[in-house]
Amino acid sequence: MFLSLPSELIVDILGLLPARDLAAALCSCASLSALAPHAWQKACQTRWPAWAAIAAEPEAQWRRQYELLSLREQEAGCLPSVAAVRQTQQIVTERHRAILTEWLCEVSFDWDLDSTVVFKAVAYLDHFLERQPVEALSRFQLLGLACLRAAMGDARKPSQLEDMEKRLDAKNFAYISDGTYTAGEVEAETQIIAELVPQHLKRCPNAKMFLRSFWYRATLRQVVHADEMHIYTLASFLLQLALLDLECSGHAPSLMAAAALSVSLEAFDKEAWPAALQQFGSYLPSDLAAAKARLVELQASQAAEQLRPIWRGMHEQHSYPEYDAEWSRVVLIFSCASRSHLGPRGASSPPPQDAAAMLVD
Structure with missing residues (x-):
């Protein structure tokens, strides 16, 4: 019927x-x-x-x-309340959070983790900070280790079970704390995080996952050429800078991913947010304006003294000789906090200079 x-x-x-x-x-x-x-x-x-x-x-x-x-x-439904974090934490400051988050990014690079894992770990960290006060600053690094370990466990795939079990050994995490914490303390703190973090947050995609999806759409619809990886790499870097900023954690991951890609597209004289990406991401250019402005401000203000050299070192050499000038510009952006070279090339900006010279900007 x-x-x-x-x-x-x-x-x-x-x-x-x-x-x-x-x-x-x-x-x-x-x-x-x-x-x-x-x-x-x-x-x-x-x-x-x-x-x-x-x-x-x-x-x-x-x-x-x-x-x-x-x-x-x-x-x-997975976003932390920035106001609640600020109200709950009396000992840990936003500066402390930025330092810990930058260190977690370093560890993720050293351990060659998938780049999405550190985003998951920071989401767990903010979930904790929103709900429970950190009683002693000396325990804050332990909290970060537990969040990273829990995120690694939640992100593992069936094909990685045996290898990941070795990497998840609590002794490895105690070791990178320079003996500050024992394996038993790492294990206990990880259990607290595992029980505190809800299932919907464990399953929720993060900003790097959305960026990958937007990038695939951009190449599929010929917004960019697949070899223009300098655009994707710059957007990825901006997202990691955003991880250090508590204010950005209150924005939807998809919004931050869209904003980062839009800033990067615009920096290389592409249409900032073309129709193909509007339709796929369901964001209009006006929706991205505030997040884009925040990312540009972070590039100008975040020293990220540990993170920037890592990104610079990884990308000084590349496999795209036809885009050598673009990669040189990206490396300059990585090198220091500055507004130089992030705006569209058609805009009035200082001529390219040696990356080392940029460090005094």
């Missing part, structure tokens, strides 16, 4: 179903599967009318858009 209804009414009804039920209905009936694109579109329009309006395009893959919009909805 249901199938005898007009197609438009069937689509309207399907659009009201939760994602799992909608997918099951479309897969279980050949007659319904033909309506799948329209049903997913209707579901997006019903649940997120404002976002879906931006996402609309002739070739929209509406099931993929539904998944992306679902992630954007989920991340809103």
Whole structure:
């Protein structure tokens, strides 16, 4: 009887179903599967009318858009309250948090971890800071170690189980604390984090994951060439700078990823946020303005004395000779806190100089 209804009414009804039920209905009936694109579109329009309006395009893959919009909805429930962190913490300052976060980034590079892991670890850290005061500054590094260890465990894949078990040994984490903490203390603190962090936060994508998704879309729609990795690398660096900033933790990861990519595109004379990315990310250029301004300010103000040399050292040599000038410019940006070279090349800016000279900027 249901199938005898007009197609438009069937689509309207399907659009009201939760994602799992909608997918099951479309897969279980050949007659319904033909309506799948329209049903997913209707579901997006019903649940997120404002976002879906931006996402609309002739070739929209509406099931993929539904998944992306679902992630954007989920991340809103995972954001820490910056005001609550500031109110809860009486001993740990934002400067202390920045120092610890930068050190966690260093460890992630030294251990060759997937770059998304440190973002997950910092999300766990902020979740703790929002809810529980750190009683002694001497225990703050232990908290950071526990968050990194918990994040590594939650991010591991089935194919990595044996190797990851060795890397997750609490003794390894005690060792990099220069003996400040014992393996037993690391284990106990990790258990506290594992029990405190909710499942939805463990599953929530972070800014680096969204950046990868936006970059894939940008190359797919020829916004950039796949070899223009200097643009992606600069955006990745800006996201790590943002990790050091408590204020940025209150912004949605997808928003920060979009803003970082937009700043980087603009820096290399690309359209800052073209229609293809607006439709995929469901952000308008105006939505990104405040986050972009914050990222530019961080590049101008964050010394990041440990992080910048790491990024500079990793990218002084590259495999894209056709973009040598662009990579040289990126290295200059990495080298020190400065507004120089981050703006569009058409804008009035000082001529390129040696990276070492930039250190006195």
